[in-house]
Amino acid sequence: MRSYTIALAGNPNTGKSTLFNALTGLRQHTGNWAGKTVTSAEGFFEYDDASFRIVDLPGTYSLYSNSTDEEAARDYIIFENPDVTIVILDATSLERNLNLALQVLEMTNRVVVCINLMDEARRLGIKIDLKKMQEKLGVPTVAISARSKKGIDELLKQVMLVASGAVVPSPISITYSEEIEKKIAAIEPQVREMFGTHLPSRWIALRLLDDDESLLTSLKKWLQRDQNAASRKEVLQYGETACH
Amino acid sequence: MASAETTLLEAGTGNQVRITRIEVQGVMRRRLLDLGFVPGNRIEVLQKSPLGDPIAFRVNNTTIALRSEESSQIWGERIGE
Ligand SMILES: Nc1nc2c(ncn2[C@@H]2O[C@H](COP(=O)(O)OP(=O)(O)O)[C@@H](O)[C@H]2O)c(=O)[nH]1
Ligand SMILES: [Mg+2]
Numbered sequence: 001m002r003s004y005t006i007a008l009a010g011n012p013n014t015g016k017s018t019l020f021n022a023l024t025g026l027r028q029h030t031g032n033w034a035g036k037t038v039t040s041a042e043g044f045f046e047y048d049d050a051s052f053r054i055v056d057l058p059g060t061y062s063l064y065s066n067s068t069d070e071e072a073a074r075d076y077i078i079f080e081n082p083d084v085t086i087v088i089l090d091a092t093s094l095e096r097n098l099n100l101a102l103q104v105l106e107m108t109n110r111v112v113v114c115i116n117l118m119d120e121a122r123r124l125g126i127k128i129d130l131k132k133m134q135e136k137l138g139v140p141t142v143a144i145s146a147r148s149k150k151g152i153d154e155l156l157k158q159v160m161l162v163a164s165g166a167v168v169p170s171p172i173s174i175t176y177s178e179e180i181e182k183k184i185a186a187i188e189p190q191v192r193e194m195f196g197t198h199l200p201s202r203w204i205a206l207r208l209l210d211d212d213e214s215l216l217t218s219l220k221k222w223l224q225r226d227q228n229a230a231s232r233k234e235v236l237q238y239g240e241t242a243c244h
Numbered sequence: 245m246a247s248a249e250t251t252l253l254e255a256g257t258g259n260q261v262r263i264t265r266i267e268v269q270g271v272m273r274r275r276l277l278d279l280g281f282v283p284g285n286r287i288e289v290l291q292k293s294p295l296g297d298p299i300a301f302r303v304n305n306t307t308i309a310l311r312s313e314e315s316s317q318i319w320g321e322r323i324g325e
Binding site: 099 | 271274275278279280304305306
């Protein structure tokens with residue numbers, strides 16, 4: 001049976017745990033992240049002849065302010081390389097929620113955007129043009145109401161397509177000012193030389209330009225890990241979709 | 245119509261401001277950006293606390309209180325003048 005790992009990212013109170021529970025039922029456990037006092041939940045479910053491990057990341061508004069929660073979520077997406085990251089958004093506060101979505105889309109292309117609380121949005125008279133959002137974001141985008149379990153089937157269908165590599169999303173690419181783009185171009189080749197295709201080189205170049213010391217610390221730790229073991233695992237699991 | 249630049253500190257209760265620039269640096273700058281204090285975004289000045297500091301602002305449907313250290317370094321144009 002094929003097995004995949006899904007990470008669940010989102011702002012606090014967007015219904016991450018509700019979706020997580022709907023997907024996993026009782027097949028889950030909570031614990032601490034290795035060496036960190038951040039609680040996480042991990043669960044399992046099966047869909048379409050594949051088994052999925054799903055990890056509920058800490059809810060955050062950003063991945064760049066370097067709180068412990070944000071570092072844990074960022075490091076999971078970058079270093080654990082989940083097959084799919086679901087970014088769950090609150091349909092009633094898209095403007096605020098899209099900040100995190102764009103940050104994740106700069107880190108990985110294996111993303112499904114999941115707009116939750118659609119029932120609440122409808123009640124408030126908020127209309128969302130799903131097709132247009134999907135076009136703009138460049139990744140599969142689905143609408144659900146996690147509490148009443150509406151839309152979960154379509155979500156899983158899209159997750160499966162991305163996990164299996166049947167769909168390879170090409171997310172919106174953010175172009176920065178000429179000055180910054182020049183600097184990225186200068187740094188990125190060296191980043192790529194160091195990390196190959198295991199880590200997203202453009203994103204790392206950007207973080208270095210932003211003087212992100214916390215990421216530097218994590219990168220050093222990652223380099224110290226048994227690189228051979230890491231690359232063997234990655235080649236096996238992601239050999240076919242190793243583009244970020 | 246474009247109007248003169250003001251800081252959020254001096255924008256005045258009840259007014260709406262479109263952010264033009266943020267002079268705050270470092271981690272606090274990052275936090276403010278994440279909260280929605282980004283150039284182009286519309287901010288409403290809600291109310292001052294009894295001593296005038298902090299001031300509450302409405303940004304992206306959320307109420308955020310900023311101290312004068314920050315609000316004096318965020319610039320914008322009043323909307324609707
Ligand atoms: N109306 C509505 N409420 C929801 C939905 N999904 C979650 N909620 C509620 O939103 C609140 C936050 O949900 P939770 O799963 O704890 O969010 P988390 O912080 O992202 O894990 C809870 O009160 C949920 O019952 C939904 O689809 N519709
Ligand atoms: Mg939760």
